[in-house]
Amino acid sequence: MTTIYDIAKAANSSTASVSRVMNGKAGVKPETAARIHKAMGDLNFQPRWRVMEQNRLVVLIPNYKRALESSYIARILSGITDTAFKMGYNIQLRPFNTKNCNPKHLRQMLIQEAAAGCLIISLNENYFPSADIDLTSLPHVIVGHKQKDNGINQIFIDDFKAGYDATKYLIDIGHQQIGIVSFSQIDIGHKARCNGFRKALQEAKLDTNESIELDDASIDAGRSAARHLFNLQKHPTALVITNEDLAIGFQLEAKTMGITVPNDISIVTFEESDLPSLLDTPMTAMRTPSYSMGIAATRTLEEQIENSKKDKQAGPIESLSESITIPLVVRKSTQKLKQIKI
């Protein structure tokens, strides 16, 4: 274990000064403080009592306003807390974005928080551990959308397959002119869903009919997509919309414009909350099991923690990833293409 004596030696200073720096007390020359800080980082210093009480799990929440109100985050977090409380862990919430989430910062934060491990709720490229992250040997699970293949443990939605399945369903019920409404490239989930969409069309030898890509993924953006699409000469007979807010806005605006779903157009979307099922025309959707993913992530994390307790010497565990295939729920926003159309 590293003590302040080690830090004092490494920083060429005394335990008194180290103690002062640790506790943020005034009266240490900036250069000295800097040396001490560096030594603490290098030697992974943590006060003795923090080493002793590691009963907390840190949950990293995407750092934007009202983040917890998103159904996606709320449901995952709900699964995490329900499970962690049962296991006797406390949950410590922390905001994060890619900038403060490189492996070094992450490790230091976990130490500072006396955390037994961490759960990262991933969203898009802004709220994701940086690409070169390697979390091996650090108990962690990333939950949400897939990031990369190795060096991290993840529970993620198979967005590619979800996009593929949604599209395949539309093809199977006879549609040949299928468009897509999506969020711009920053978002990993939307991107993978689009790729799945393209793959399904390719296999069926169909062209993309209309592809609308929006700057944000809100209800209002969905509304504007509907205005755009229905002001064209022709529109597709079916549409994949890559998240629920876009789909809700789209469907509401379509209705205002006198378009009937599913008579005039079929829509498949991806849902997080109960909302799509409660609209005037309940929507056909790929259903994300966010709550269960939170549970699964917490269980996986606990396994890691237990394992790392058992064999301190054990080499790096191979990364542990679980891909989740999500089901299609057919409701009223889709229908078979009428064979003969004038």
Place this chain on the structure above:
Amino acid sequence: MTTIYDIAKAANSSTASVSRVMNGKAGVKPETAARIHKAMGDLNFQPRWRVMEQNRLVVLIPNYKRALESSYIARILSGITDTAFKMGYNIQLRPFNTKNCNPKHLRQMLIQEAAAGCLIISLNENYFPSADIDLTSLPHVIVGHKQKDNGINQIFIDDFKAGYDATKYLIDIGHQQIGIVSFSQIDIGHKARCNGFRKALQEAKLDTNESIELDDASIDAGRSAARHLFNLQKHPTALVITNEDLAIGFQLEAKTMGITVPNDISIVTFEESDLPSLLDTPMTAMRTPSYSMGIAATRTLEEQIENSKKDKQAGPIESLSESITIPLVVRKSTQKLKQIKI
């Protein structure tokens, strides 16, 4: 400050045994351990380092499954975390219910967690500090529905006034036969809303037309209320429904039964999420500013913490309560009573 020496003396034991008990180590006679535990409770013992690092706010979350998915809780929590993170506090989540929330347990838990203060999200009688609680001198804020008058700090919705205002609005647009659909008495918010409803009718010298009280407050319960009401000979021309899920279920089922809102019946509800505004017939509702309440609660808590730091000797601060009047948003589920009706 209380140290293990004080505990050892009080429990008639030695520091070695106190240390063993503190750290849950085996090899202490149960009776001895019990004496030590009692002494630690009596003397408010906490290890020295916990006294030093009080940078956490404990948030007590009603302890039921999927609690965080409720829009009400998620939005309050969202306001709390957004504000606390800015202030540099960590958020520690803890489940609670009335049983484990008497003042003594609460105090011990805060000590154990090294918490600077606590926020309690109140829901109903099951998830509320017990009635005789006195939290004076303990930094805390209860946020949600009003509990009692003295000895606690609260930010709460004025549910009575909300119920009154919703009903008054229906009276003002000409309705005279007004019913209410509500959740059973355990829930403080629903109860107060009902009382406000009755008061408004009383003032207008009207009788309650139909009062349906349900065992739970879900969408399905709302549906069953609609089936019950519309199978009667006569039904009211307007209805107050005391929460959004009941109202959503009610309106969906009414539609299925061929009843048109607002032509056949006007509905006012109370909303937490965006859902009521996105239904086929967007609902007129009293809008709860949960997010802002979370912010206000956190700010109030921080004031208390700062004050208690300044004057350690200061006597108990008088309790600090803020009542929030919530606004009515008129949408499409209500209309003026047609004066002449056959």
Place this chain on the structure above:
DNA sequence: CTGAAAGCGCTTACAG
């Protein structure tokens, strides 16, 4: 602003 040294709170190896 710094460090040697005394002291504090807690833990633990040891003897019973």
Place this chain on the structure above:
DNA sequence: CTGAAAGCGCTTACAG
């Protein structure tokens, strides 16, 4: 199962 005593990690009053 217990306690006296040595020891560990950290803090702080003091002297420079």
